Amino acid sequence: QVRLVESGGGLVQAGDSLRLSCAASDRTFVDSYAMGWFRQAPGKEREFVAAISWDGVDTNYGDSVKGRFAISRDNAEATVTLQMYNLKPEDTAVYYCASSAITGTATRSRAWYKYWGQGTQVSVSS
Numbered sequence: 729q730v731r732l733v734e735s736g737g738g739l740v741q742a743g744d745s746l747r748l749s750c751a752a753s754d755r756t757f758v759d760s761y762a763m764g765w766f767r768q769a770p771g772k773e774r775e776f777v778a779a780i781s782w783d784g785v786d787t788n789y790g791d792s793v794k795g796r797f798a799i800s801r802d803n804a805e806a807t808v809t810l811q812m813y814n815l816k817p818e819d820t821a822v823y824y825c826a827s828s829a830i831t832g833t834a835t836r837s838r839a840w841y842k843y844w845g846q847g848t849q850v851s852v853s854s
Contacts, residue, residue, distance in 0.1 A: 750825030782832030
C-alpha cells in the first residue's frame, strides 16, 4: 500500500500562483510509475489535471490548465509537484495526487491510477 499526502492548498486571488506537493510513502514503488493530479469541484466529476511519466520526461495536461500549470517530480525524494500560475476562480476544487501501479506513461485516465491522496483544497477568489 502506497500512501500519498498532498500539501500546499489554500485560498488565493485570481491571477495568483500556488504550488501543490505530493509526498509518497514508498520511494522504490512510485519511481517506476506515472503520477498525476486530478481535481474535483462541488457537484462535478473528478477531472484530469496533469500527469507525468515515471522518469519525468513526458507530461500531459488537461485542456483547461495547459499553459498555466506545470507538473514535475523528484524520484529521489518521492515527490510530485504541481505549480499553478494565473489561477482562475474555475480552478477552485479539491486537488488529488495519484499514482499508477500499472503504467509509467503519463496517462490521463483515472482507471490507470491505483493510489490516491486525501486531497487538498484550492480556492480562487475573483
